[in-house]
Amino acid sequence: LAKTTQPISMDSYEGQEVNITCSHNNIATNDYITWYQQFPSQGPRFIIQGYKTKVTNEVASLFIPADRKSSTLSLPRVSLSDTAVYYCLVGDNGNNRLAFGKGNQVVVIP
Amino acid sequence: KAGVTQTPRYLIKTRGQQVTLSCSPISGHRSVSWYQQTPGQGLQFLFEYFSETQRNKGNFPGRFSGRQFSNSRSEMNVSTLELGDSALYLCASSPGTGTNTGELFFGEGSRLTVL
Numbered sequence: 001l002a003k004t005t006q007p008i009s010m011d012s013y014e015g016q017e018v019n020i021t022c023s024h025n026n027i028a029t030n031d032y033i034t035w036y037q038q039f040p041s042q043g044p045r046f047i048i049q050g051y052k053t054k055v056t057n058e059v060a061s062l063f064i065p066a067d068r069k070s071s072t073l074s075l076p077r078v079s080l081s082d083t084a085v086y087y088c089l090v091g092d093n094g095n096n097r098l099a100f101g102k103g104n105q106v107v108v109i110p
Numbered sequence: 111k112a113g114v115t116q117t118p119r120y121l122i123k124t125r126g127q128q129v130t131l132s133c134s135p136i137s138g139h140r141s142v143s144w145y146q147q148t149p150g151q152g153l154q155f156l157f158e159y160f161s162e163t164q165r166n167k168g169n170f171p172g173r174f175s176g177r178q179f180s181n182s183r184s185e186m187n188v189s190t191l192e193l194g195d196s197a198l199y200l201c202a203s204s205p206g207t208g209t210n211t212g213e214l215f216f217g218e219g220s221r222l223t224v225l
Binding site for chain 1: 125145221
């Protein structure tokens, strides 16, 4: 399984755009990059997935450079309710054995 | 569509006892994965079942086991409980077929406290 590295925590002010980075130097050709969000005492929730370049949905954008060794999750204009742990994972879509790790605690400040 | 249901939500056991946790996946999902979450280790993969067969296994001792029934419901069992087994145990389901989008649907978890 490709390993990912994320900052442990970060703070952001309400209304700002938040960019969360993830490093995955050993990503394999078949691997996709997936991001999850987890609130306290709840299971993680799927946010977005991509393979290369840029993917956008109603919640976030995912930027993946050409070498795919890193990715950036962008949350536009965060609110207090976006305070959560964000996990970056890599794996192929036929393999549900995902390495979540410890994630990145994002705290949104009023 | 009902989500992933885990029971019980909370339980307290003592060292040496065993525990069984249950997970009902989303209707139509055939893959069920189990994860252990602790503050120190984060979210760690335990095992995955697909069509009643264990398809993947994480790096946990043999005290941790699981099974899946023909209706895709799954149970995990931890025997000879240790203090370090105190954790939130999360179950996730997915279609599990070749068209898997990579999205796992998680339950709210079973919080186990070992005294």
